[in-house]
Amino acid sequence: MMELEVRDVHLHFGGIRALNGVSFSVRGPELIGLIGPNGAGKTTLTNVISGVYKPSQGAVYLNGERISGLPPYQIARRGVGRTFQVTRAFRRMTVLENMLVPAMALHPAGRRQEFVDRAHEILRFLTMDHLALEYARSLSGGQQKLLELGRLLMLDPDLIILDEPFAGVHPKLRETIWEFITTVHQQGKAFIIISHDMETIFTLSQRLLVLNFGQLIADGPPEQVKDDPAVIEAYLGKEE
Amino acid sequence: MHRKQLLALVAMAVFLMLLAACAQQAGTPQVVRETVVVTQEIEKVVTQVVEVTKEVERVVEVTPVAGRCAPTDPDEVDKILIGATGPLSAPGSVVGGLVMQWSLNIAVKHINEAGGVLGKPVDLIFYDTEGLPERGTAVAERLITQDCVVGIVGEYHSAVGLTMMEVAHKYRVPVVFAETWNDKITGSQYDEIFRIAPTSSMVAEADANYIQDLGAEFVVIVAENSDYGVPASEATKERLAQRGIDSEIFLAEIGTQDWSPIIARIQALDRTPDVVLTLVTGEASYNFEQQAAEAGLMPTEETVCIANQVAINSEEFWQNVPDGNYCVFRKVGLVPALANDVTRKFEAEYRQQFNRFPESYALEAYDSLLIMADAINRAGSLDPDAIIDALEETDMIGAQGRYYFPYGRKNPVPPDEPEWMWHQWPDPAVLFLQYFEKGQSADEAAVVWPEKYQTHGTFLIPYGTTP
Amino acid sequence: MVEINLSFLLRLLADGLLIGFIYALMAMGLTLIFSVLRVVSFAHGEHYMIGGFAAYYLLETFTGLHPLVAILLAGSVTFAIGAVFERIFLRPLAEEKVERPGEYAILVTFGLGFFLQYLTLALIGPHPKKAARYFDLPAFELGPIKATAATLKLGTIPLSATRLTAAVIAVVLMLIMLYLIHHTWLGRGLRAVSQDKQAAAVVGINPLRMSTLAFGMGTMLAGMSGAALVPAFAWVPAVGAPAAVKSYVIIVLGGMGSIPGAMLGGLIIGVVEALGTGLLPDPNRAFAYRDAYGMLIFALVLLLRPRGLFGRQE
C-alpha cells in the first residue's frame, strides 16, 4: 500500500519563502483536495513532490524511501504521476505516441504491442480511441486535458497529482474528468487534486489540505475544514 | 556548473593530453594495436570486395576508359576548348580569382581576334575552386572528363593546384599554372605540369636579396596563416638567416581586421625592426599597413614598409592605406620600362575595362592562356604529348616578357638546380617598387630593386624626402 | 622577446577599450532585439556590413555630404531592411503562431545573413572599399601628447583617429539609446513588451509594432556601427561575420537582453582579446588564437552563469 510522507518541507527562492514547514502524509488510496488562495504554494508543493524542486529543508518520503532530491523521472518511475496547470501534451506527436512515452520509459523491456493495446483500451475509456493517430496539437483543449490523464494512466502511478484539472473546462468535459477521477480512485489509486473550484473539490474529495503563505493551515475531512476559522480567515480575510 | 559537466571537461582534457602524448612519442598505444588486429580482418574482406567490383567493372566496362574525352584530331572540333580555374567564392581569395577570370577573358578575345588556334576559335571554361583543395580535384575532373578541354590554365591557390595537378597527371592533360607559388607543384616533375609564376623559393630569394641590399639587420615578417603566408614566411626567414639577418615571424588568422595588439607587440620588441615585410593578402594587408602607419610602426625613418603586392592597385591602396606613403611593394612582372607591345595591349584593355592596374596574377593568367594557345598551334594537334612537347619548346613573348622552359623531358633538371626548375619559367621578374608621393599611381612609383632597373638610382627613397 | 612593462600593458588596455566601445555598439543592437523579440539575429554581421557599404557609397556619390549624415542615412537603410524582414519573416513569431519559435528565428535570420552576404558579393564584388577618414585631428604637441591628422599619441600609446571617432560615435549613440529607452514613450513601450506582452497589449501598446521597431532599431545600430567603422577597416562583403561572432560572445557575457551588460561585455571582450594577443608568449599562436579567447570566456559563461553578468533569470 502506497505511503507518501511530506516531512517539514521548506522551500526558499532567494528571500521568498514559498513553502514553510509543510508536513502531511498520504496513506493508501485517499482522494485529497489541495486548496488555498493564490500564491499559497500549491503548485510549488506539487513541484517539490514530483522532484522539480529540491526542498531547502525537510524531505519527502515515498514508501519509506526518501525521494526528495531524486530527479523527476526517478520519482515518476516510483509511482508519482502529475499533470500541469496548463496542458502539456507532446503536441507534435500522435495521441498514441503520447500514450506510449510513459509506458516505454517505465518498462524498458516491455513489448510495444502490449503498450499499444493498453493505450487503445485507455483511450476507449476516455472515448477518444478514434483520435489515436491524430497529432496532439490537432486536438481541442479539452481532449488534450483528457490525453494528459490517459498518459498518466499509462505510467500506472500509485499517486496522481492533478493541478487544476477543472480550470476552464466546459461542464460536459468536467463530468468526464470527474468520472475519470472517481473510477480510477476506485481502482485503488491515491489522488491529490489542486483546485480553485470550492464546490467541486468539497464534494469530490474525502480529505482537504489547505495551504496559506506556504503553510498548512488545515488538514481534515471537508465538512470539518469548511468551518475552520483559520480557513475562513485565509479566504475571507480577518474580520475585526 | 554541474558535477557531470566538470567530469566531462576533465575527461575531455585527459583524453586530449593522452592523444597529444601519444602523438609526441609517435608510439602506437595498445588500444590502437588491438583495433588494428580487428580491422585487418575487415580490410581483407574490403579488399576482396574491391577486387570483385573491379572484376564487375571490367565485365560491364563502367570504368571510364582513360576518362579524358578531348579528341586528339583538331578537325573533329569546331572550337578549341581550354579549361581554367580560380577562386570565385570564400574561403578562396575571391579577388584573385576574379582578376584572373577577367584577364583570361581578355586573352580569349585577343587570341580569337588574331584568328584563334589552328584556325578555330578558342573557348574558355572557367570554374570556381573556392580555394578548397577537394574542389580542385572535382573541378579538374569535370573539365577533363565532361567538358573535354585539351588543356588547363590559371589557378591562384597552391593548395588547390596541388590536388588539380594529380588529376591532370592521371588523365595526362597539360596544365600551365599561373599564380600557384608552392615549390612542390613543378617539384612534382610531372610531364603535364608547367608554371610561369615564380616559386615561393624564388620570391623568398628576391625578398631576402632586396632586404640585404637595404642593409637591414632585423626584420619583422607579418604573415597570414594560409597556404601562402606560412611557407613564404618560413622560406624568407631561412634565407635571411643565411645572410646573417635576424627576423621574427608574426602569423595572423587570414582576413584579420584589427591588428593593433600585434602592432603593439612588434613595437614592444626590444629592437626596432629595420624592415617590416607584409606577407598578408587581400584586404587584411591593407588593414595591417594602415594601422601600422597610424601606430607609427612603418613607414618611418627607422623602419622600411614592404607592403603586400596587392598595393600595386594604387587607387585601392591609397583608399585603404591613406598613410602608406613611402611603402615599398613587390611586383612580379615587368618594369614599365621593359613593357612590350603585348603588355601594353593587355594593360590598355584591362584598364579600360576594369579601370585598375593589372596585378601580377592578371598578367600571368593572361600569359598562361597565350602560352597554351601558342603550344597547341605549334603542336598542330590536340594530342597531349604533342602539346606537352610544344610547351617544352615554348619560346614566345608574353605580357611579362620572353617565355621558355629550360628543363623538361628532353633536358632534365641538373643536380645543381632545385627540382622545381622542371617546366618552370626561370626568370619571372621580381621587382620592388616604392611610392613616394601620396596618391601616385603604380607606374609613377619608383623602381628600387633590382639595381639594373632602378629609376631613381637608389634602393630606397628615404622616408619623408622627395627624389 | 617582448618585455612586459607598464606602458605596454597600458597600450594593450587602450587598444582593447577603444575597439571594445565599437564592439559594444554592435552588441547593443543585438541585445535590444533579443530583449523584445527573444530572438538572436544571426544576420547581425550582415547589417553591420551593409551599413558600412551604404555609408561608403553615400559619401562617394554625394561629395560634401557630412559623415554624420551619412552614418544616419546608413542607419536608416539598415533600419528599413530590418523592419521589412521582421514584418515578413518574424511577424508569425510576434503573433506566437510558430512551433519552436527559438529555432525558427535562428534559422530564418541565419538564412537572411547568408542571403545578404552573397547578394552584396554578387552585386559589388570582393574588392575592398574604405571611406576617407571622417575627421582629421588638429595637429598639436603638448608635452607627451602628440597629435597628427591620423593619430593621437599619448606618450608611447598611439590611438588611431578613425577609431577614436568610431568610439566617440559609439558612446554617443549608446547614450542616445539609453535615453530613448529610459525616458521616452518608445522606450517605455519596448520595455513593457520585453517584460510582458499581454500586459503591454492591455495598456494599449501594440506589441507587433514594438517588435518591428525593436528589430529595426537593432539592425539600425548594427548598420551605424558599420558606418562608423568603414573609414577604419577595409570593407568587404565578408567583413560582418567576425564582428557578429564578437557580439554574440558579448551579449551572452553581458546577459542576453541587458543593455548595460552589452556595453560592459564589449569592453571586457575588447580588453581580453588585446591582453591575450599581447601577452601570450608564442607570437604566432598568440595572434592565430585571437578569436578563441572571446570564445572560451563565452563558453565558460554559458556553462557557469548562463544568464550572464546582468541577464535576468529566464
Next chain:
Amino acid sequence: MKRVDWRWVLTGGALVLALSAPLLLSGYPYWLHVAIVAYFYAILASSWSLLAGYAGQFSFAHMAFMAIGAYGSGLMGKYWGTTPLTGIVLSTLLAGLVGLVIGVLCLRLKGAYLALFTIAFSEVLRLTLNAELDITGGPNGLDLAPLLNTTSRVPYYYLMLALLLASLGFMYWLAGSRFGLFFRSIREDEEAAAAMGVHIVRYKVAAFVITAMIAGLAGGVEAHYIGLITPNILILGQMSIVIAMAVIGGIESLIGAAIGAILIQFSLELLRELGNWRLVAFGLLLMLTLRFARNGLIYPLIERLVLYQARRAVIEGREQKAKQVGEGA
C-alpha cells in the same frame, strides 16, 4: 480492390536508380564524384535532422564532429601509422566521445544559447586546426591515405551509398524505437517528459553521441576518399549548407533531409557557372522555405504519397500499419 502501395514503388525505384547510377554515369566520373559527395552530405543532413528535428537540439557543431572524424583518422595515420580503416573506426569513436562531452556540456543550454555554444566550439576547433601547423598541417590541410586501393570511383560510390543506406536504416530503426519516441517527447516538452519518467539527460546526450558518431564516420570516409582535409571545411558557411539542406528537405524527416541534400548538391553543381548568384538564390530559398513551408519542400511530397495513404489504411483499422505510422511518421 487493392490500391498500389507507393511506398515500395518509390523506394524500389530510387534504389534501382542509385544502384545502377555507375552504369548510367559510366564515362562521367565527375558526376559520379558529385554523387558520392552528395551522399556524404545526405548522411550529414539526415543525421543533423535526427539531432535537431527529432531531439530538438539545434547544434551547429555537426561539421565539427565530421572534421574530428576526418582529422582524427588522418592524424592517427600520420603519427601511429594506422591503416585508414583503423583510423576511421577509432576516430568515429573519438567523435562519439567528443559528442558525449558536448552533449553533457549542453544539457542546460536551449535554443540560441545552444546554437551559440556549438558555433563557438567549432570555431575554436577550426582556429586550433589552423594554428597548430606542425601537427595538423594547418591551412595546407592534411593528406590522408586512400581507403581503397583503386583509382576508380565506382567502389567509393557503392561504399558511400551503402554508408548512407546503413545510417538511414539505423536512424529509422532508432527513430522507431524508444529512442525516437523519447527524443521527440524531449523536443516537445522536457519537463512533461521527465514527469512521464523519461531519463532526459541520458537521451539528450545519446542524441549527441549517436549523431556525432555518424557524422564522424562519414567525415572519415569522405576525407580518405578525397585524400586531403583542410580546416576550411569548418567555416560556418559549410555548416549552413548542411542546415539548409536539412531544412529544405524537411528538418523532421530523415529521408526528406537526405533527398534534399542530394538534390541541392547536384543543383549547386549544375549551377556552378552562376557563381555567387546561386548562393544568393539558395539563401532566399532557405528563408522562404522556413517561412512558408515549415516541413520543407521534399517531406510534404513524401507524406502525401506515402504516409497519408498509410494513415487512411490505418483509419480503416489496420492495426499493423498503425505501428509503422506511430513509429515512422
